[in-house]
Amino acid sequence: MARTAGSHAETTGPKVRAVALRLFARYGYAAVSMRQIAAEVGVQAGALYNYTPDKQGLLMSLMQGHMHDILEARQATSSEGDAVQQLEAFVKFHIGFHLARPEALFVSYMELRNLEPQNFARIEALRRDYENELEGILARGAAEGVFTLDDPKISTLAIISMLNGVVNWFRPDGRLGLGDVEQIYWGMVRRAVGAAE
Amino acid sequence: MARTAGSHAETTGPKVRAVALRLFARYGYAAVSMRQIAAEVGVQAGALYNYTPDKQGLLMSLMQGHMHDILEARQATSSEGDAVQQLEAFVKFHIGFHLARPEALFVSYMELRNLEPQNFARIEALRRDYENELEGILARGAAEGVFTLDDPKISTLAIISMLNGVVNWFRPDGRLGLGDVEQIYWGMVRRAVGAAE
């Protein structure tokens, strides 16, 4: 039966996070008010504080959740094979994961400056963990002589930047599908690191 | 002689823009107040409105100025030579231009969502003009058979994304100088498009 007030914790909690993610991605953390989030969730602003200690906690929770999700998914996908195969798996994983949740990527990269110092440090540490996965692959391939790299550290950051850009233009109903995008970016990355076909 | 009030148009105007650029880049447009800008400029908030009709106009002016600057600088640099040489010139120009003004790049890419629709459309048009420079080079090289490209449009966006990432990690006092960075990124781009050395 319909109620305008009462217990809805099981549906409201996830909804708050989903709405906040969407609004933060679209307008930016600082530009979105708690009242705006509440309105889209369908509650009054005060009710939000049953699910987050404050606005900063909500942002932190979203970013931390995203980093944990991607690290967990990466571990589950982690592939065997030589450095080239591992790089291909990483590239396609990264693209597929983020095209499925572009808003999480937007927030995670654009709202770092809105994190309080302690929160910033924690997210940065998780991000480095993730980037180290790629750097490890590049370093291994370079050591084995299958990659041509001037600098594994910079190459890592350059590749991540290139891959992240995909969420800026990709549209699910556009001319390219996920498979096409994976192939195009994998081709560019493979050549960029000098790996033979 | 020192004055606490009076005519300072020639120094205040540029200072307002410089302070706003720095604060917008650091904290984000929505998170920065006019009072904050005024305080760093050394005037009261009301005085800012002698230099901008409103906060949105200030953001728009900064972004438009940056796009005009880069298009103008690009024209002045525009090189002769084959597609590979032109690509090299573009890559090094892009890196050098933005490493000299990282804040302008931050604002231009992160604050697009804070532009009112009409302003957004104008900035996007200028950005496309710039990206078309690169796309033209890639298309020419692909037609001549000196580049290996799956998709010139996507390759353009991927390369721009990769190059823009440089401002996220570069530090003037770091282990790499501008020349090093140009070489590393040019190497990756050259290989990414399949151009011979």
Add this chain to the structure above:
DNA sequence: GTCTATAAGTAGATAGAC
């Protein structure tokens, strides 16, 4: 768990004195 009401502070922008 959600509501209403409210506290306490800050936002963008303007008016008029100097």
Add this chain to the structure above:
DNA sequence: GTCTATCTACTTATAGAC
């Protein structure tokens, strides 16, 4: 051109009723 003062609206967050 800059100041002070102010208007109106909105901000995050909390208190207490239901």
